[in-house]
Amino acid sequence: MAEKLGPVSRERLEKNLEAVRAEIAAAATKSGRDADAVRLIAVTKYVGAEEVAQLLELGVKDIGENRIQEAETKKAVLEKHAGVFHLIGHLQTNKADKAAKLFDCIHSIDSDRVAVAINKEAQKGGRAALPCLLEVNVAGEANKYGLAPDETTLCKMVEFMGTLSSLRVTGLMAMAPFAENPEPTSRPVFKRLRELRDAVARSTGVALPELSMGMTQDYAIAIEEGATMVRVGSALFA
Numbered sequence: 001m002a003e004k005l006g007p008v009s010r011e012r013l014e015k016n017l018e019a020v021r022a023e024i025a026a027a028a029t030k031s032g033r034d035a036d037a038v039r040l041i042a043v044t045k046y047v048g049a050e051e052v053a054q055l056l057e058l059g060v061k062d063i064g065e066n067r068i069q070e071a072e073t074k075k076a077v078l079e080k081h082a083g084v085f086h087l088i089g090h091l092q093t094n095k096a097d098k099a100a101k102l103f104d105c106i107h108s109i110d111s112d113r114v115a116v117a118i119n120k121e122a123q124k125g126g127r128a129a130l131p132c133l134l135e136v137n138v139a140g141e142a143n144k145y146g147l148a149p150d151e152t153t154l155c156k157m158v159e160f161m162g163t164l165s166s167l168r169v170t171g172l173m174a175m176a177p178f179a180e181n182p183e184p185t186s187r188p189v190f191k192r193l194r195e196l197r198d199a200v201a202r203s204t205g206v207a208l209p210e211l212s213m214g215m216t217q218d219y220a221i222a223i224e225e226g227a228t229m230v231r232v233g234s235a236l237f238a
């Protein structure tokens with residue numbers, strides 16, 4: 001899946017991290033937002049536990065992984081540095097038990113079934129309700145997961161999540177199509193996700209503060225459109 005890179009030096013990580021933080025700050029300023037309102041989720045699927053440790057030491061708080069197995073190899077590092085672990089990739093119901101144990105936030109809830117499975121496992125853990133986001137396939141891409149981008153579907157799902165006592169739905173997540181020049185393709189996706197969030201929050205009365213959108217190709221655009229979490233991988237390891 002994610003192609004692995006060789007070891008990345010601490011110097012390079014530090015330099016790249018600084019550049020990403022500067023771009024986050026610039027995009028926030030440009031759109032009249034507070035840079036503190038945007039959480040950088042460092043996506044570490046390309047690298048090993050050593051780079052994860054270094055990022056956490058450099059002050060990154062949030063780490064994202066898209067596969068359970070990969071997350072298992074890094075969990076000890078997260079715990080040691082009190083990092084917040086985000087599942088950003090597709091979740092299969094048969095991996096719900098592991099996901100509930102490994103992660104602090106799940107960005108990829110895309111069906112009743114998976115929500116029920118993860119709720120059941122989260123209940124066993126006996127901890128505070130697990131924050132979850134609903135993944136929305138805004139661009140309707142056949143190769144992407146996610147709920148349909150319509151208000152009725154999302155309202156129903158938010159209401160259903162309200163019946164699951166060990167989960168707490170906090171917002172929406174989306175990915176824009178891959179593009180060399182993302183401006184014309186990503187911006188409408190992010191804008192649509194924000195509009196859907198606003199509409200669903202209004203209709204259901206459930207506060208949905210989080211918008212997880214934007215990756216290396218388009219995180220500045222996402223911030224301009226209201227992202228509260230950007231999931232950045234490649235830019236940190238270039």
Ligand SMILES: *Cc1c(COP(=O)(O)O)cnc(C)c1O
Nearest residue numbers: 043066088215216231232233234
């Ligand atoms: C890999 C991945 C990212 C990060 O992608 P980059 O282009 O490397 O920044 C973000 N979100 C998801 C869901 C991913 O799988």
